[in-house]
Amino acid sequence: MTTLPSRAGTKGVPRAARERQILAAATEQFGRHGYEATTVAAVAARVGVTKPLLHHYFGSKQDLYLACLNPVGDRLLDAIRAAMTEPASGTPPTPLRVLHALFLALDPQREAWFVLYDTSLPPHSDAARRAAHYRGAIDDLAATGTADLLHAAGSGDPLDADALKYAWRGLCTALVHWWVNHPDQSPEAMAQRCARLFAASRTALATGNDST
Template identity: 75%
Template structure:
């Protein structure tokens, strides 16, 4: 049942179809969770951003955790699909696996860069359904990343069984750092970021080996 009087005096609220309003709320909430984290995001802030009342927001999505989960699942699915598609590309001349995945992530996050931090939110309440569901999505992405990096480890020769797990954690941290840098540089396009990462990855072996250009 819609809250009585909802939309009075609020342009663009009264008469908006429910499906449209829900999409508006989800877009606004995803932005709030991604920018500020679960802990700092309030239902009042989301409602104000959309231009609706808190009662309407609760009517549509329940409490804050329910709203977060409604934002999380589409974000997790999009990122998982992006990684899966990038790993499946084995066409001749395709970029290296790491660069394909990064390019797919940048393309998927274009125009919604904070979405990454909806999934990789460090403020989720421990033991909550929100934390459990986010961990499920992250584990699925990590599993694909581990599969994608297994060939690199195999090519390097016999390795410790935990190497793949350590590399998956390092990869997650790298992606998070790159997205955070990208948010701070809004003029960078997905193609710009992909080219930049290609240069960084090419320089990586020398940097890790401690080599420097001495002329």
């Protein structure tokens, strides 16, 4: 997982490199603290630049957030789509492929998930609308996947698919939250852990085991 030194460079840093430093620091700040609690001053201090320089590169706080959000949203959507279209023969089930793809996409900076799923975005702002666009696109993919799973299980109730879609989002968020707190766990280790948890859940449900 990407971590920054307390001051990532001073004078003489090429603009492209400086912008990458700022985006990495801003993604970390937005992901850990949320949009509302993150300040441009905190991001600038994290990188070791002035607020005027940061504003010169990225504009307002909202512009900076969008510069962090867009690559995260695109990366996650691409990862999910690729996992869902991967031939199923000889591969793990679709939910496990999607989770593994998410872990791989987020591994460079795991807090990025919470940039997308930020509950503190100003209502009706460009930031909220853009985040909602990405969340909606991910939900649409989840709806397709959960509907296929329920159809295979013999459930034709559309509300089942809707409920499972929301449960899936919550599961992904909970797993990423746990993962952020366990930085030693690789994407592969997380995928294997999920496979074990899914298998244990299937066993418990199949046997009616209600032990705690």
